[in-house]
Amino acid sequence: MGDVSDAIPGPRLGSRILVTWIELTLVGITGGLLGDTVGGPPGFIIYLLTTLLTVAILFYNVNALVAWWVRAAGAGDD
Numbered sequence: 001m002g003d004v005s006d007a008i009p010g011p012r013l014g015s016r017i018l019v020t021w022i023e024l025t026l027v028g029i030t031g032g033l034l035g036d037t038v039g040g041p042p043g044f045i046i047y048l049l050t051t052l053l054t055v056a057i058l059f060y061n062v063n064a065l066v067a068w069w070v071r072a073a074g075a076g077d078d
Helices: 013-038 040-075
Strands: none
Touching: 013 040
16 A cells, blocks of 8 residues: 555656657757758757757656656655
């Protein structure tokens, strides 16, 4: 009854990796095409925003996994 695996479902690591990969691919391709189409200084800003969004996607997904591990570690402390 006090088992952590019963209290909190697993993080579904495989699906999280797949979703992250799809998000990064879509953001990268879209930002690259848009930045190349616009060109010049606005295109450079689009490239920078694409990089910022890529980092945000990685941080969000890593944070979700870390939050799951923290909840799982705290579930046994009750």
